[in-house]
Amino acid sequence: MKYILIIGDGMADDPLPELGGRTPLEVCDKPFFDSLSERGVLGLVQTIPEGFPPGSDTAIMSIFGCDPVKYFSGRAPLELAASGEALPEGAACYRCNMVTLGGDEVEPFAERTMISHSAGSIEGDESDELVTWLFAQPEFKALADAAGMSVRPGSSFRHLAVQAGGDIAGIVLAPPHDHLNEKIGPILPRGNKNAEVLLELMEKANELLEHHPINEKRRAEGRLPANGVWFWAEGKGARLPNFTEHYGATGGVVSAVPLCHGIAVLVGLEPVSIPTATGEWDTDYEAKTAAALELLRNHDFAAVHLEGPDEATHNHDLEHKIYSVECLSERVAKPLCAELKARGEDFRLLILSDHRTFMRNGAHGATPVPFMIYDSRERESGSGLGYTEKNGEHGPFLNSGTELMPMLFSK
Numbered sequence: 094m095k096y097i098l099i100i101g102d103g104m105a106d107d108p109l110p111e112l113g114g115r116t117p118l119e120v121c122d123k124p125f126f127d128s129l130s131e132r133g134v135l136g137l138v139q140t141i142p143e144g145f146p147p148g149s150d151t152a153i154m155s156i157f158g159c160d161p162v163k164y165f166s167g168r169a170p171l172e173l174a175a176s177g178e179a180l181p182e183g184a185a186c187y188r189c190n191m192v193t194l195g196g197d198e199v200e201p202f203a204e205r206t207m208i209s210h211s212a213g214s215i216e217g218d219e220s221d222e223l224v225t226w227l228f229a230q231p232e233f234k235a236l237a238d239a240a241g242m243s244v245r246p247g248s249s250f251r252h253l254a255v256q257a258g259g260d261i262a263g264i265v266l267a268p269p270h271d272h273l274n275e276k277i278g279p280i281l282p283r284g285n286k287n288a289e290v291l292l293e294l295m296e297k298a299n300e301l302l303e304h305h306p307i308n309e310k311r312r313a314e315g316r317l318p319a320n321g322v323w324f325w326a327e328g329k330g331a332r333l334p335n336f337t338e339h340y341g342a343t344g345g346v347v348s349a350v351p352l353c354h355g356i357a358v359l360v361g362l363e364p365v366s367i368p369t370a371t372g373e374w375d376t377d378y379e380a381k382t383a384a385a386l387e388l389l390r391n392h393d394f395a396a397v398h399l400e401g402p403d404e405a406t407h408n409h410d411l412e413h414k415i416y417s418v419e420c421l422s423e424r425v426a427k428p429l430c431a432e433l434k435a436r437g438e439d440f441r442l443l444i445l446s447d448h449r450t451f452m453r454n455g456a457h458g459a460t461p462v463p464f465m466i467y468d469s470r471e472r473e474s475g476s477g478l479g480y481t482e483k484n485g486e487h488g489p490f491l492n493s494g495t496e497l498m499p500m501l502f503s504k
C-alpha cells in the first residue's frame with residue numbers, strides 16, 4: 094500500500110462576486126479531483142488551531158501530524174532546518190523577504206506602502222545578488238554586525254536571517270503578504286527593544302536598495318523593484334515528532350518552498366527539490382509528479398506540495414489561481430494515480446488545501462478547508478460530490494489537522 098499527500102497551497106477560498114458568488118474551486122475545471130472526491134471521503138478540517146495566525150507553517154505542521162499548539166516555534170526555524178543548519182543556542186531566526194515598498198522615498202519610512210511581499214516574485218539570482226550585496230555594504234554591515242545578524246540567501250524572495258542572541262520575547266512582526274497595499278507604519282516591528290534594531294536595518298536596507306542598478310533595471314522593464322527587506326516569521330530552535338515512528342512509513346516531500354523541506358527534515362522525511370520548480374503557477378508539474386513517483390518506488394509515502402495557488406492569490410491573479418488548481422488535478426494527481434495503477438499498487442491519497450487564501454484581499458484565512466481521501470480499492474461508497482468548500486460541509490468534520498495522517502494511514 095502506498096500513501097500520498099497532495100497539498101494545493103491556499104486553493105480554498107470564499108465565494109467571490111466576480112465569479113457569481115462561487116469560489117475558485119467551484120468554477121475551475123478539475124474533473125480528476127472531482128472524480129476522486131466523488132468516490133472517496135470528502136470533509137472539512139480545521140488545520141489552523143484556534144488563536145494561531147493562519148499560514149502554511151502551522152497548517153502544514155498539523156497536516157504532518159505535529160500539533161502546532163505543542164510544537165510551533167516560528168516559521169523561519171522550520172525553513173532553516175531545510176538547509177540542515179541548526180540554530181545556535183539563544184539565536185533567533187527570521188524570514189528576510191525581499192519586498193517592494195511603494196510611495197516616495199522622501200516620505201517618512203512609516204508612510205511607505207507594502208506593494209509586494211515577494212518583490213514581484215523576484216527571480217532567485219537577482220534576489221540573492223541584491224541581499225548579498227546589501228549585507229556587504231559597509232553602512233549596512235556595521236548595523237547588522239552590531240545586531241548579530243547574518244543572512245542565508247534563499248534563491249527566491251525568501252531569504253533567512255539569523256541573529257545571535259536575538260530577543261524575540263514580546264516582539265510583533267507582521268507577515269507582509271497579509272498587508273498588501275497597506276501603509277507599513279502600523280505593521281512595522283514593535284513590542285520590545287530588539288524590534289527597534291530590526292526596524293533600523295529595514296530602513297537602512299530600503300535607503301541602500303532603492304537605486305541599486307538591478308532595481309533601476311527592473312523599473313525600466315516594468316517590473317517591481319526589490320527595494321526593501323522585511324523581517325518576520327521569527328522563532329527559535331524547532332523539534333518535531335518522527336513521522337516514520339508514528340506511521341510506519343518512510344518517504345519524502347516534493348516541494349519548491351523551504352518551509353515544506355524544513356518540516357520534512359524535522360519529521361525525518363526526505364526533502365526533494367526540483368530544479369525546474371518555481372513555487373509559482375508556472376512550475377514544472379510533470380517533474381514534481383515524476384519525483385513523487387520515484388520516491389514511491391522505494392518508499393511507502395510521498396507528499397507533493399504546490400505553492401502556485403497561494404502565490405497567485407497573493408498576487409491578485411485569479412486566472413492563475415484557477416489554472417494552478419486545474420494543473421494540480423490533471424497534470425499531477427491524474428498521471429500519479431495512473432502510474433500507480435499501472436504498477437499494480439494499491440494506494441490511499443489525501444488531497445487538501447492547507448489553509449484558505451482569499452482573492453478578496455490576498456490574505457490567509459483560518460476557517461476550515463475541504464479535504465478528500467481516496468482509496469484505490471474503492472471498498473466504501475464515496476461522497477458523490479466534487480471537491481469544493483461547500484461540498485466538504487456534507488462530510489466528516491475534523492477539529493484538528495493532526496487527525497488527517499491517522500485517517501490516511503488507518504487502512
Ligand SMILES: [Zn+2]
Nearest residue numbers: 103403404450
Ligand atoms: Zn501564502
